[in-house]
Amino acid sequence: MTLMAEVGQKAFDLGVPLAVHLDVTYRCNERCVHCYLDHDDHGEMDTAEIKSVLDQLAEAGVFFLTLSGGEVFLRRDFFEIVEHARRLLFNVKIKTNAVMIGTAEAQRLRALNVDTVQISLYSHRAEVHDAITKLPHSFERTVKAVEFLRDQGLRVTIANVLMTANLVDQYGVQKLAAELGVHYTVDPTITPMMDGDMSVLALRIPGEELAEVFRNPALVPNQDEFCAPPPPPSDEDLEGYSCSAGHSFCYISPYGDVFPCVQFPLPTGNMRRQTFLDIWNHSPQMNEVRSIQARDLTTCSSCSHVASCSRCPGLAYMEGNMRGPSTADCEKSFYRTGMPTANMLRQGLARPQSAATRSAPLVQIQPVVALA
């Protein structure tokens, strides 16, 4: 086990929020076809409120801080926020589309010793990228920003969200990242929009195509292990937990709402009315999330994939039951290994029901302040 993994396990066991994802805005200058956010400002936290959030996170033991959005650079106080975060000695990662980053911004991020800048890039072809972002010339601006940041010596990762519109471009983006001398990561997850609109799910890569992604040796180096049929789950596996959501990780919205994860829209409290530690330690919802072991899962506890599945409790929650299966992950497990899941067998399906075609209503993130 690496030192980092050991520390992660220690934080998990102790219930320390080692990592937090903070969206500082939902506003954006792009209109990506697959985005789950609305882009209006429903009452973002101001500078002083965000600084107070950061103070409380540092006090609670948070080490890894991801600042994201929306587009973070649309906040005029963004550098002030980063400066405050670095003064508090967070390891800061920024997620951005980078179209507002020029040499001066890159230099400032370097001076602030930001750890990583993750930049969304959908294609190596300008016309495809711009069609997804709906912002003309965004490809050109984003790639230039990657160069500015790289030239400052910053660690840059190109994040390639895969969907039907750009599936064939994954190798092209990977090659472009290599040419630019930056890291590359790929993610085939498309989530429903926060207003409940599920039309974006039609952009999800069909399951058959997922198998192709999983068998790309450049993306998955340990093919044999990754795609092997799962061994029978042990007692230890059944005592395990799905992921770090609510255990050592959580998400905070621009309105101060705290959730177990960015992909887990269960409101647990609001930092405009409560302290972070009050929510983290005493929220009944947070405590419920962290109480769920694999043996408590309604269908998945009897599934042969239970130990190796990427089952996301947040996606399961969006389907109506945080203890239930996440259809998208059932699909991934099936196409990764060729073995049907318990959820499929229960429904008598030989192939997974595509998450993209589900018609059941999904639970979505709603700002707690707006509901109050």
Place this chain on the structure above:
Amino acid sequence: MPEMYIARSSAIAARMLAGEMMVMNSADSTFFTLNEVATAIWKAADGRTPLSQIVRDHICKMFDVEYSKAQADAERFVADLAGHGILLVSDRPFVVEQAQ
């Protein structure tokens, strides 16, 4: 032997976890956890207090250890972290204010 002054690099991220200090250098992503003694030295590395005084006032008192042995251990520790860019070392006090 000239005095040794130590300051924390502004490139690092750090946080306490269960009594140990986690430290990460953004320049190369090297990640460390410091034991109790190292954490005490790291916390006292304000750029103005000589290492010998840090050892005398903090390490010897907190951990009941003989000065010469503690000083030798501290110098090795400082050299190691300086090699990874976590600590800055000088024979005179640093003038730049520490971030924290």
